[in-house]
Amino acid sequence: MSEQATPLWEVFIRARNGMSHRHAGSVHAADAEMALQAARDVYTRRGEGLSIWVVPSAAIIANDPDEKGEMFEPTASKIYRHPTFYELPDEVANM
Amino acid sequence: MYTQALNNPAVEAGVEDEEKLAAFQARIDREEKIEPNDWMPAAYRKTLVRQISQHAHSEVVGMLPEGNWVTRAPSLKRKAILLAKIQDEGGHGLYLYSAAETLGVSREELVDQLLSGKAKYSSIFNYPTLNWADVGAVGWLVDGAAIMNQIPLCRCSFGPYSRAMIRICKEESFHQRQGYDLLVAMMKGTAEQQEMVQDAVNRLWWPALMMFGPSDKDSKHSADSMKWKIKRFTNDELRQKFVDATVPQAKVLGISLPDPDLKLNEETGHWEHGEPDWDEFYNTIKGNGICNKQRMKDRIKAHEDGAWVREAAQAYAAKQAAKKSAA
Numbered sequence: 386m387s388e389q390a391t392p393l394w395e396v397f398i399r400a401r402n403g404m405s406h407r408h409a410g411s412v413h414a415a416d417a418e419m420a421l422q423a424a425r426d427v428y429t430r431r432g433e434g435l436s437i438w439v440v441p442s443a444a445i446i447a448n449d450p451d452e453k454g455e456m457f458e459p460t461a462s463k464i465y466r467h468p469t470f471y472e473l474p475d476e477v478a479n480m
Numbered sequence: 481m482y483t484q485a486l487n488n489p490a491v492e493a494g495v496e497d498e499e500k501l502a503a504f505q506a507r508i509d510r511e512e513k514i515e516p517n518d519w520m521p522a523a524y525r526k527t528l529v530r531q532i533s534q535h536a537h538s539e540v541v542g543m544l545p546e547g548n549w550v551t552r553a554p555s556l557k558r559k560a561i562l563l564a565k566i567q568d569e570g571g572h573g574l575y576l577y578s579a580a581e582t583l584g585v586s587r588e589e590l591v592d593q594l595l596s597g598k599a600k601y602s603s604i605f606n607y608p609t610l611n612w613a614d615v616g617a618v619g620w621l622v623d624g625a626a627i628m629n630q631i632p633l634c635r636c637s638f639g640p641y642s643r644a645m646i647r648i649c650k651e652e653s654f655h656q657r658q659g660y661d662l663l664v665a666m667m668k669g670t671a672e673q674q675e676m677v678q679d680a681v682n683r684l685w686w687p688a689l690m691m692f693g694p695s696d697k698d699s700k701h702s703a704d705s706m707k708w709k710i711k712r713f714t715n716d717e718l719r720q721k722f723v724d725a726t727v728p729q730a731k732v733l734g735i736s737l738p739d740p741d742l743k744l745n746e747e748t749g750h751w752e753h754g755e756p757d758w759d760e761f762y763n764t765i766k767g768n769g770i771c772n773k774q775r776m777k778d779r780i781k782a783h784e785d786g787a788w789v790r791e792a793a794q795a796y797a798a799k800q801a802a803k804k805s806a807a
Contacts, residue, residue, distance in 0.1 A: 388791070390587070390588050391587070391793075393581070393587075410575060410578050410644075415790070415793035415797040416796070416797035416800060419797075426567075430651075431651075450515075450517040450518055
C-alpha cells in the first residue's frame, strides 16, 4: 500500500426542516467538496435529506469512554432536576 | 470519535481480563449495544472485522454479475432499475466498510485484503449470470436469501454494524421485489422466456441455499457469535426460513425448484429440502468456482485503473489547501 490514505469524513443529514442534523455515517474523500458529493450519493439516494454537513473525522473531539463515570454520573444523583421529584397537592390536577 | 481515522489495527494480544470479560458478557446479555470505543474482547473485535469486511466485499463484488447486464437490459425501465440496484450494492459496501473501520482497521487495508485474496466474499457471486432472467433470479433468490440473513443482523450487539444493517434491509426489499417483478413479466411472455426463467432458477437455487453457510454441524464460527449476539439464528435455521418463504413464491411464479427431496412436512409446517453440494461450496470458497478468477481480475483492474483518479484528487486537495493557507 504505497498509496496515501484518503481522509475520512463524518456525515450529518437533516431529514427535513424542523429537525436537527443527525449522524448518518462516514465517507472517504480527498477534499470537502468531494466528501459532500460522496455523502449525497451514499446517504441520500431516496430523499433522506435536505441538508448535509461533512466534518473531517479527525476534527471531532470525544470524551474517553473509560471516564464515562466521572463525566456523566454526577447527574444521576440530582433527581430534583426532574419534575417527577415534586409531589403536587391532590387539588392541583395538572402543572 | 464515532469512526476512528486510524490506519493501523489496534493490537490486542494475550489473555483477557476475566472481570472485564464478565462485565462485557453481562452487557451483551442485557441487550446493550457495544459501541466502537467501548472495551471489547480481542476475539469479538476480530470476529466482527472479519464478518463485516467479508459482508462489505460481497456487496462490492456482487455488483459485477449484475453489471454484466446493464448494457443489454431489454428496456430503459429495466436498465434504470438495474442501475439503481447496482448503485445500492455499492452503497451497502460503503456503509459496511465504514462500520468495520470503527473497529480500527483502515479502508485501504480492507480493500487490500480483498484484492490480495486474503479476505473472502460470498460464494454466490462466483456464479455467472448467463441470461437476462438471471438478473431477476438474483434479485428474488440471492437478495431474498441476503434479507433472511440480514434482518436478524439489525439486532446485532455491535452498534455500527446494526445501524448499517437497518439501512441496508430497508433498501434490500426493493432489490428482491424488482427481481420477482422481472421474473413475473417473463413468465407472462413466450415459452422461450419462461424457459429462461426456469433455467436461471435451476442454476441459482442451490448456490442461494449455500449463502447461509455450512450446515450447523460443520460451522466453525457459530458458538461464539451466538454468545456475543452477533448472530441470532444458526445457518440451518435461516436456510429453513428462506426455503419456507420461497417455495410458495415459486408456485405463484409457475416454476419448479430443482430439488426432488422438497416436500412439506405437515406436522412441522416446514418444507424439507435436500442437502446442497458442500464440495461445490468449499471449492468455490477456496477460489475454484466458475467465476472467482474473473471477479478478482475485474476488481483489481477497477482498483488499479482508478489509482490515478485517487492520486489526482489528493494532489488537487493538497494544492487547494496550500493556496488557502498562503492567502
